[in-house]
Amino acid sequence: MTHVKTKEKEGSQNKIIMPGDPIEHTSNFIAPRCGNRILIVEDELVTQKMIKDYLLKYGYQVVSVSNVIDANELMAKEEFDLIITDMSIPQMDGIALRKAARNASPLTPVILLSDQGTLENAIQAIQMGAHDFVIKPIVDFKPLKTSIDRALDRKSFMALQDNYQSNLEILVAQQTQELIEKQILLQEYADQLEEVSISIISSLQVALEEKDKYTAGHSRRVTDYSQGIARHMGLSEKEIRLLSTAAQLHDIGKLMIDLSFMNRPGPLSEEEWTMMKKHPVVADRILSPLPFLDEVRPIIRHHHERLDGSGYPDGLVGDQVDKLTQILAVADSFDAMTSSRSYRALFRPEAALAELRRCAGQLYCVEVLDGLVAYLEYNPKLFQK
Ligand SMILES: [Fe+2]
Structure with missing residues (x-):
């Protein structure tokens, strides 16, 4: 609260400044804020003129009105840097005007004037968010000037902060967008790298298979069967992608083992089976x-596992062999x-299906075999192998 000072003797330290007095340029002098626009709302015309003249002397742009209707019209048209208003003016009190001012321009500070210096009024003014509360009659203008300067400083700071906040939000939004775009790009690079890597390994495996008339095209066909079974079983695209990659690479381990004995006619020896x-x-x-x-x-490692635990390399049983692995095993x-395999007789597709069916539930999953049958029925040419 800015307290009213009683008029002091001229020449004392707290010299009274009255409208029309020259401006004192002391070390504490604050440069005039020529750009600041101040609205005065005061129905006591003498007080209104005194304040206006005093502020004009400091270079402020001042507009004064004596009623709330005019004040509201002005506030609707332009933004003021400060509003100085009487608390009790016709049609509306200053507190209601403070509300209207806050709605029109939330950052504009308001200084309330009152000729009733009661605690109740002061508290009311604070609750309404008034910047200061000045008691009339104003005898010494210095406290009012100090209050005005503080209010304008605060408004500049709030405007800067508001601007900073807005810019910060824009900056954060821009940087977030850039980050998202970079992440998408990185993911695309990573996906491409994965595809290229899989393609290189797959090419090696295909090259190996093509050297052998018995295995030529094996990985491609196993991939086709696996995808077909998976689609007839209603698996997700992600699962089908995983399964396809596993099918493409499932025999890559044969690249590292000398399996030339596989081309020798006749059954494999125990030692050769162990190697294979x-x-x-x-x-x-x-x-x-x-x-x-x-x-x-894991799908590749376990593609020779069987439901009854008779498979290899880990002897998994039942549900330990997951669905994708079971599909690859059947395919x-x-x-x-x-x-054609050098070490055993060739099966016709119908005979192979019958043999797989004979082992359904023991070695192979029934649901997967149903998927294979559905796929083959959907592609009858596959029966003409
Ligand atoms: Fe294999």
Whole structure:
């Protein structure tokens, strides 16, 4: 609250400044704020003129009115840097005007004037968010000037802060957008890198298969069967993608093992079977440095597991062999049975299906076999192998 000073003797330290007095340029002098526009709302015309003349002397742009209607009209048209208003004027009190001012321009400070210096009025003014409360009659204008300067400083600060906040929000939004775009780009690079890596490994495997008339096209066909079964079983696109990659690379372990004995006519010896059974583990080890294949490796490692635990390399049983692995196991077995192999007789597709069916529930998942049958029925040319 700015207290009214009683008029002091001329020449004392607290010299009274009256309208029309010259401006004192002391060390505390605050430069005139010529750009600041101040609205005075005061129905006592003498007081209104005194304040206006005093402020004009300091270079402020001052508009004064004596009623609330005019004040509201002005506030609706332009923004003021400060409003000085009487608390009790006709049509509306100053507190109501303060509300109107806050609605019109939330950052504009308001100084309330009152000839009733009661605590109740002061508290009311504070509650309404008034910047200061000045008691009339104004004898000494210095406190009012100090209050005005503080109010204008606060308004400048609030405007800067508001501007900073707005700019900060825009900056944060821009940077967030840039970050999202960079993340999308990075993800695209990562996806491309994965695709290229899989494609290189797959090419190696295909090259290996093509060297052998018995295995030529094996991975491509196993991939086709796996995808077909998965789609007939209603698996998700993500699952189908994982399964396809596993099918493409499932025999990559054979790259590292000398399996030339596979081309020799006749059944494999126990030692040769032992050697051949290492390829899923070798594949798992070869692919382990590639983190994007972490979900694919278990499918490859276990594609020779069987439901009854008779498979290899880990002897998994039942549900320990997940659905994608069971699909790859069926697709791989069906293609192996319907392709020429040096060490055993070729199955016709119908015979291979019958053989797989005979082992349904024991070695192979019934639901997966149903998926294979549905896929083959949907593609009758596959029966003409
Ligand atoms: Fe295999």
